Amino acid sequence: MIGCIVDNNDQEEARQRGRVTNNGSYLMKFMKFTSLMVAGFMAATPVMADLVFPSLSYRTGPYAANGIPFADGYADYFTLLNERDGGIGGVPIRMIECETGYNTEKGVECYESTKGEGSLVYQPLSTGITYQLIPKATADGIPIHSMGYGRTSAANGKIFSNVFNYPANYWDGASIAIKHLLELNGGDLNGKKVALVYHNSAYGKEPIRTLEELSKKHGYTFTPIAVDHPGQEQKSQWLQIRRERPDYVLMWGWGVMNQVAIQEAANIRFPMENFIGVWWSGSENDVLPAGDAANGYKALNMHNIGSDFPVFDDIQKYVVDAGKAAGAGDQVGSVLYNRGVYAAMLAAEATKVAQKIHGVADITPVMMRDGMEALEITEAGMAELGMAGFGPEFSVSCENHGGSGKGKVQQWNASAGKWEVITGWIESDRDVIDPLIMEDSKAFAAENNISEGCS
Amino acid sequence: MFYREAGDFKTSYAADGQTFPIAFDRWRYFAVLAIAFLVVPFTINEYVASAVLIPFLIWSIIAIGLNILTGYCGQVSLGTGGFMAVGAYAAYKIMTAAPELNIFFVVLLSGGVTALVGLLFGLPSLRIKGFYLAVATLAAQFFLVWLFNRVPWFYNNSASGQINAPDRTLGGFLITGPNATPEAKYLFCLVFVFGMAWLARNLTRGRLGRSWMAIRDMDIAAEIIGVNPLKAKLSAFAVSSFFVGVGGALFFTVYLGAVEVGEAFGINKSFLALFMIIIGGLGSIFGSFAGAAFIVLLPVFMKNVMVGGFGWPTDIATHFEFVILGALIIVFLIAEPHGLAAFWRTIKEKLRLWPFPH
Numbered sequence: 166m167i168g169c170i171v172d173n174n175d176q177e178e179a180r181q182r183g184r185v186t187n188n189g190s191y192l193m194k195f196m197k198f199t200s201l202m203v204a205g206f207m208a209a210t211p212v213m214a215d216l217v218f219p220s221l222s223y224r225t226g227p228y229a230a231n232g233i234p235f236a237d238g239y240a241d242y243f244t245l246l247n248e249r250d251g252g253i254g255g256v257p258i259r260m261i262e263c264e265t266g267y268n269t270e271k272g273v274e275c276y277e278s279t280k281g282e283g284s285l286v287y288q289p290l291s292t293g294i295t296y297q298l299i300p301k302a303t304a305d306g307i308p309i310h311s312m313g314y315g316r317t318s319a320a321n322g323k324i325f326s327n328v329f330n331y332p333a334n335y336w337d338g339a340s341i342a343i344k345h346l347l348e349l350n351g352g353d354l355n356g357k358k359v360a361l362v363y364h365n366s367a368y369g370k371e372p373i374r375t376l377e378e379l380s381k382k383h384g385y386t387f388t389p390i391a392v393d394h395p396g397q398e399q400k401s402q403w404l405q406i407r408r409e410r411p412d413y414v415l416m417w418g419w420g421v422m423n424q425v426a427i428q429e430a431a432n433i434r435f436p437m438e439n440f441i442g443v444w445w446s447g448s449e450n451d452v453l454p455a456g457d458a459a460n461g462y463k464a465l466n467m468h469n470i471g472s473d474f475p476v477f478d479d480i481q482k483y484v485v486d487a488g489k490a491a492g493a494g495d496q497v498g499s500v501l502y503n504r505g506v507y508a509a510m511l512a513a514e515a516t517k518v519a520q521k522i523h524g525v526a527d528i529t530p531v532m533m534r535d536g537m538e539a540l541e542i543t544e545a546g547m548a549e550l551g552m553a554g555f556g557p558e559f560s561v562s563c564e565n566h567g568g569s570g571k572g573k574v575q576q577w578n579a580s581a582g583k584w585e586v587i588t589g590w591i592e593s594d595r596d597v598i599d600p601l602i603m604e605d606s607k608a609f610a611a612e613n614n615i616s617e618g619c620s
Numbered sequence: 621m622f623y624r625e626a627g628d629f630k631t632s633y634a635a636d637g638q639t640f641p642i643a644f645d646r647w648r649y650f651a652v653l654a655i656a657f658l659v660v661p662f663t664i665n666e667y668v669a670s671a672v673l674i675p676f677l678i679w680s681i682i683a684i685g686l687n688i689l690t691g692y693c694g695q696v697s698l699g700t701g702g703f704m705a706v707g708a709y710a711a712y713k714i715m716t717a718a719p720e721l722n723i724f725f726v727v728l729l730s731g732g733v734t735a736l737v738g739l740l741f742g743l744p745s746l747r748i749k750g751f752y753l754a755v756a757t758l759a760a761q762f763f764l765v766w767l768f769n770r771v772p773w774f775y776n777n778s779a780s781g782q783i784n785a786p787d788r789t790l791g792g793f794l795i796t797g798p799n800a801t802p803e804a805k806y807l808f809c810l811v812f813v814f815g816m817a818w819l820a821r822n823l824t825r826g827r828l829g830r831s832w833m834a835i836r837d838m839d840i841a842a843e844i845i846g847v848n849p850l851k852a853k854l855s856a857f858a859v860s861s862f863f864v865g866v867g868g869a870l871f872f873t874v875y876l877g878a879v880e881v882g883e884a885f886g887i888n889k890s891f892l893a894l895f896m897i898i899i900g901g902l903g904s905i906f907g908s909f910a911g912a913a914f915i916v917l918l919p920v921f922m923k924n925v926m927v928g929g930f931g932w933p934t935d936i937a938t939h940f941e942f943v944i945l946g947a948l949i950i951v952f953l954i955a956e957p958h959g960l961a962a963f964w965r966t967i968k969e970k971l972r973l974w975p976f977p978h
Contacts (some may be wrong), residue, residue, distance in 0.1 A: 224935030235934075264934035269876060269883060274671040274920060281667070294781050296878045304798035316780070363771060367780035367880050374779050391769075394882050485949075492935075605779050612716070612788055 226419030238505020320567025331568025396422025431458030472498030475551030684736030685863025694836030703765030707868025738861020903962025
């Protein structure tokens, strides 16, 4: 069916081309030349019905080690849907990749160049770029899914109508880490010292307020320690840690900063099991450079790890073995590859919901937003996709764009060379987080004259 | 054939001293202005505006600013990123403190604040020169970024330390915020670029500019003939910072809309501005534009050709961008060490005689 449309289009185009050429080939040549020059600055126009998923990836720069597996997973899952199911609801998926290098200016360029193609949802994998896109995408009616990153208070759907950060956000992460520590200490953190090593940017600063609130509640002393972009030099920070001897160190790091921090922690012989990273500081690429010294390092996660899921057999069969894997194809089953797959799966599921709500297969970004808002992930649903127990069960509503806020703790086993999940789903402390979300989102609404929706 | 003075008679001193004394040059200048003001706004789309033209215009202002300090007055500065940050944060504080203030004045005031800060950091230039001054301005870069990260008052205590530009209008048209049209944003920046380039060109042709150049060429000799180094150096710092501050304010309010200081105004921005004026040409207004175009437009153009045109993978295209841009910079600096402006001057000389070079 779609093939036919393409053929017709091609013929039509060829006919037109012929007619114009007959009229004046000299002029045409000049026009072609100018249009080639212009094409350098313009994006192509869409031709047929397809579902466009832009992938603002970064395969270069100091964050590439983490950007590549995520981008590969995101691309491979969509390739799988195209190859196995012929797209979503019969409409093929077109993924446009655009390199941001984790740089906000390039991110804006990528957004502007892809939004005209009918992009359904943006997942920039960068808190800085997310902040840029929140007002722009809201004005353009395109949803953003910042899965476990971005602006935490976007969980308040009444104010951030087009931004989603399910299944969990930074403040959930901070609370989950503290809950894990409470569990280890028999429910009492009084007199303990907790330090936070953070990327000195919007990303790293996000959990500070929550950790401060939690320190009031649980009685630990809290020390934030900033690491500047890109984080290759952390000697002074770890010297400070060595001097102050905190009982636990949390980390909000990304890219090369993670590897350096874990190496530095090993250098000062900080006990690794007392060092906990957020879900962005817990991939194989972060711990492998430190070798055996990284053994016991812990990190949070919002989904399961490993490739023991039926969906990975399909990826192997339809994507990797068929030679269609994105990138080098060597990342399958790594933590961040799985996160990319998870992000793509959530986008695909939301697309299905949107198709069902609106009864249209070729949905628009506005319909996609409705689909994301009505998304419900159940155990049965995930099992059907071959991903049983992959992520937490959660549902999104107009008021709550943040999902369930659950996470797990995983620990690195250096001799086996793999991560091991050591807890079940831990729920975050809603009593502390919800008022903070309300406060921050209300401040944003006041600053930007946004009235509350969902009534 | 082009750029000939023959037959171009001047009958007054004013006509003789004008900026573009050659008729062909003057008409070309008017044509560029006419296209920029009357044609481009009707043909641009959102992508061309916000990914290509607006960054080019803003970087032109910044490059002119740095060129005044480094190219005309000979004071090397690595603090451009920090001064851009001052402009941006001043704009943010003014916008949130006085919501009814016109965005035009917000940008000008931010430039004024930056000029004061630049004056302060220009004080060491009275005692130290050359590389040592570069290090002192580098300290300004790091200090200012650290300050805006450290003191929550600058970002109104927001949880993330990000600053967001609220919607502001000029004569009923939205200039900042996500709903502003690309035409409005483009024209707003263009007016600033035109005004500031005009100002810079005339400043550098006047008494002040001549005292800057005297200091640049030989400060002791300049002092002997009566140029006050205190006034010349500090005025160069103030004027340059004003330009950079206006650029930084536009960068934040019109172009990005949300910034965090470490990422948007880091040391790499200082280097970028310095590369622009070195590649474009030190001590030349046209060179500032050429350098900004080279650094801002070329990567976007190459990306679109390689990814959009040839369909290459994005990572390979990005790596090639670095390779090609680096190679081009080396080639340009070997072939024409005085920058694109000098290259343009040579072309003009040739065009004058063309097609009969003897």
